[in-house]
Amino acid sequence: MLSLVWFRRDLRVDDHPALTRAAAEGPVLPVYVAEPDLWAGADASGRHFAFLEESLRSLREDLARAGQPLILRAGEAVEVLARLQAKHRFTRIVTHPETGNALARARFARVRDWARGRGLDWLELAEGQGAVLPAPVLPPVAEGTGALPGMRALGLAEDPCRFRQPGGRAAGLALLQGWLEARGEGYAPSQATALMAERTGSRLSPYLAFGLVSAREVRAAVAGSARGRALGLQLGRRAAALAAVPDEPEGLADRGPWARGETGLPYIDAAMRALAAGGWLDGPSRGLLAAVGLHHLGLDPAAVGLHLARLSTDHDPAILWREIARAGEGRVPDPVALGRRLDPEGAFLRRWLPELQRVPAAHLHAPWLWPPARRLLAGRYPEPVVDPANATREARLMRARLAPPRSRPGLDPLIEGPQRPARRRGDGTQMALDL
Ligand SMILES: Cc1cc2nc3c(=O)[nH]c(=O)nc-3n(C[C@H](O)[C@H](O)[C@H](O)COP(=O)(O)OP(=O)(O)OC[C@H]3O[C@@H](n4cnc5c(N)ncnc54)[C@H](O)[C@@H]3O)c2cc1C
Numbered sequence: 001m002l003s004l005v006w007f008r009r010d011l012r013v014d015d016h017p018a019l020t021r022a023a024a025e026g027p028v029l030p031v032y033v034a035e036p037d038l039w040a041g042a043d044a045s046g047r048h049f050a051f052l053e054e055s056l057r058s059l060r061e062d063l064a065r066a067g068q069p070l071i072l073r074a075g076e077a078v079e080v081l082a083r084l085q086a087k088h089r090f091t092r093i094v095t096h097p098e099t100g101n102a103l104a105r106a107r108f109a110r111v112r113d114w115a116r117g118r119g120l121d122w123l124e125l126a127e128g129q130g131a132v133l134p135a136p137v138l139p140p141v142a143e144g145t146g147a148l149p150g151m152r153a154l155g156l157a158e159d160p161c162r163f164r165q166p167g168g169r170a171a172g173l174a175l176l177q178g179w180l181e182a183r184g185e186g187y188a189p190s191q192a193t194a195l196m197a198e199r200t201g202s203r204l205s206p207y208l209a210f211g212l213v214s215a216r217e218v219r220a221a222v223a224g225s226a227r228g229r230a231l232g233l234q235l236g237r238r239a240a241a242l243a244a245v246p247d248e249p250e251g252l253a254d255r256g257p258w259a260r261g262e263t264g265l266p267y268i269d270a271a272m273r274a275l276a277a278g279g280w281l282d283g284p285s286r287g288l289l290a291a292v293g294l295h296h297l298g299l300d301p302a303a304v305g306l307h308l309a310r311l312s313t314d315h316d317p318a319i320l321w322r323e324i325a326r327a328g329e330g331r332v333p334d335p336v337a338l339g340r341r342l343d344p345e346g347a348f349l350r351r352w353l354p355e356l357q358r359v360p361a362a363h364l365h366a367p368w369l370w371p372p373a374r375r376l377l378a379g380r381y382p383e384p385v386v387d388p389a390n391a392t393r394e395a396r397l398m399r400a401r402l403a404p405p406r407s408r409p410g411l412d413p414l415i416e417g418p419q420r421p422a423r424r425r426g427d428g429t430q431m432a433l434d435l
Contacts, residue, residue, distance in 0.1 A: 001026040002090040002141070004081065006111070008032070008104075010096040010211035011052075011059045012169055013066050013135040017125040018094040023136035029090060029143060030063050031081070032056060034074040039154040041103050042253060043309035043317065046159025047279050049151050051313050054167025055210050056148060062169065067138035072146040074153075077107055078114045085118065088143070092121035096211070099242045101317040127214050163278035164313055165206055172207030176221055179203070187227045189234060189283060193341075194271070194348040197282030202231055205280065205314035208238065215239065238319065245318040246325060251302025257385050258293050259307045261352075264384035266365055267339025268292050270352035272311075277352075279313030283323075284342060286312075290327035292335050295395035296386050301328055329403070332395040335388050339365050355381040 003022035007030060013019060022028045038044065060070040073080045084090070093115050098108035115122045151158075165171065179187075179202050186192075187200045207213045215235045222228030257263045261272035271285040281289070286308065293304040305324040309315045343349055346364040349356060355377065356364060363370035367377060368384055 003092040004029045004090045006095040013062045015214040022094040027139045045310035047161040051167040058168035074149045094123045169212040172213045184227045209314040209316040241318040246321045249302040253306035254303035264382040273352040296391040
């Protein structure tokens with residue numbers, strides 16, 4: 001039986017249940033479709049495309065080694081698959097379940113309806129339990145391989161990301177190996193500082209998000225170690241998110257001071273600039289960015305989520321929108337106190353905010369309290385867009401009014417931070433340095 005295996009965010013040949021199942025029963029057309037409609041989505045960005053391009057190159061090589069190279073096509077998925085079906089008369093489509101954004105899920109449903117309407121077998125196979133599956137052997141099928149359209153043709157803007165993680169399965173496997181052998185020593189994702197998380201985190205998120213490695217492969221590789229158990233918990237959170245993809249709010253990505261890393265709140269700006277430059281950030285820093293955007297600056301969830309989505313190489317709608325909802329409903333952090341916890345030495349701030357070079361360590365997280373700041377930072381680093389203590393207090397009061405007392409999450413003394421007298425909220429302009 002000739003099957004078409006439709007690849008999307010499962011870009012590997014090892015431990016790929018759909019490919020293994022299809023290959024066990026006959027030749028396979030392995031197809032990836034670049035879909036302009038999806039790349040026009042508000043959460044798509046050039047860094048996602050660059051990572052994808054590198055990853056498809058590696059998938060193409062791995063499939064060619066297995067016997068049948070990847071078939072790349074561009075266009076609307078139903079039309080592309082219908083053309084291939086008219087030519088090859090395949091009788092079955094085998095694919096991974098869809099956990100992408102609303103556009104992806106809607107087009108997945110259209111393809112499934114079309115396939116069933118044509119009388120084709122439709123099989124969705126997720127990563128299962130049990131042993132990791134080896135790459136199957138694929139008999140060749142006569143079909144041109146095709147090419148990926150360029151970024152511009154898909155309407156994507158240039159998206160420089162100097163420290164982006166490289167795409168491709170080999171890079172993911174090398175990270176996993178390095179983490180197991182040395183890097184993962186001291187792995188503690190919820191307690192790590194920003195710099196520790198950068199070093200000791202698995203850094204596997206984009207490879208998992210694009211399916212270059214499977215969670216099962218990762219679990220199998222780390223089994224038996226204490227750090228493996230801790231990583232397994234994170235993978236459990238991922239599985240829970242993928243099992244219930246939330247609806248996403250509609251709107252536009254933010255372009256204001258929060259998005260530009262110019263709020264005048266040093267940890268928030270450093271975290272945003274780090275994400276922009278590298279496409280990656282640890283979980284607590286992402287959570288803080290989201291919480292400040294939502295609570296302190298009053299941005300809407302779509303604006304916050306879409307901006308983070310575009311900057312994150314590992315953008316995964318199932319995880320992102322769940323975390324945005326958590327940030328909106330959870331405790332309101334004090335950005336200065338939590339920033340200090342995440343970067344006690346100020347090394348992360350110094351790396352991303354060279355403007356603050358002359359600010360002494362004791363004042364780095366709140367430079368507006370440093371008397372010479374107004375003179376030395378004027379025109380170099382912005383004044384805070386809100387008084388953080390005041391905005392935190394107001395946001396907490398608002399949360400208390402909105403959430404019934406029993407279900408309201410308790411305030412974390414670690415992140416509550418010192419309170420200061422209330423000040424008048426600004427009119428949208430940035431606040432004076434001598435707050
Ligand atoms: C606002 C916000 C947005 C986020 N957006 C994304 C996103 O688009 N894509 C993404 O992969 N992660 C996202 N996360 C979760 C987390 O920040 C990243 O997974 C983590 O920073 C990736 O680094 P790592 O691979 O070293 O993680 P590790 O700590 O090594 O964890 C291993 C893997 O577990 C999964 N994981 C970790 N944390 C979570 C979590 N909270 N929920 C579900 N799965 C998790 C990821 O696949 C990660 O690669 C977001 C978190 C927040 C607070």
